[in-house]
Amino acid sequence: MAAELSEIQQQAQAMQHETKPRRMGRPYKPITMPTDPNELAYKLGSIGCPLYEVAETFGLTHETFVKRNEIFDAYKKGLDDVRRYLRQLQLKTAEKNPVMQIWLGKQMLNQKDRQELSGPDNGAIKLDSRFEIVLHAVKSNDTKQIKD
Numbered sequence: 001m002a003a004e005l006s007e008i009q010q011q012a013q014a015m016q017h018e019t020k021p022r023r024m025g026r027p028y029k030p031i032t033m034p035t036d037p038n039e040l041a042y043k044l045g046s047i048g049c050p051l052y053e054v055a056e057t058f059g060l061t062h063e064t065f066v067k068r069n070e071i072f073d074a075y076k077k078g079l080d081d082v083r084r085y086l087r088q089l090q091l092k093t094a095e096k097n098p099v100m101q102i103w104l105g106k107q108m109l110n111q112k113d114r115q116e117l118s119g120p121d122n123g124a125i126k127l128d129s130r131f132e133i134v135l136h137a138v139k140s141n142d143t144k145q146i147k148d
Contacts, residue, residue, distance in 0.1 A: 037074075038070060038071055041054060041058075041071045042074040042075065042077055042078040045074070045082070046079070047082065048082050051066075091104070
């Protein structure tokens with residue numbers, strides 16, 4: 001009887017080694033579409049669809065969609081292509097439109113509309129004594145001092 005039990009245990013161990021271990025979590029959900037999923041993901045990305053809309057199209061959550069590397073990469077390539085095209089159009093428009101040149105300078109080159117005043121040798125600006133009187137009067141709300 002002990003020999004039979006050890007034989008059954010050996011068979012069970014052999015079967016465990018032959019079968020693949022099961023994956024943890026939910027089973028893999030196959031995507032069934034009438035067209036190539038990668039091509040559809042690229043097209044949706046190239047028209048600027050947000051991630052959640054593309055994931056809904058495939059019947060997935062956005063977390064699951066991001067984990068599907070091949071399809072997600074096609075989507076990112078589509079987004080990159082539309083951004084590149086839009087940037088080309090903006091630069092072409094900027095050749096004739098100075099407002100667009102300023103806006104692109106602020107966006108792409110971190111330029112700012114900031115004016116800084118300084119005195120001689122980039123030092124402080126010295127105020128005239130009359131200006132200090134006016135400034136003090138405005139702060140204290142005393143208009144009699146301004147008239148004098």
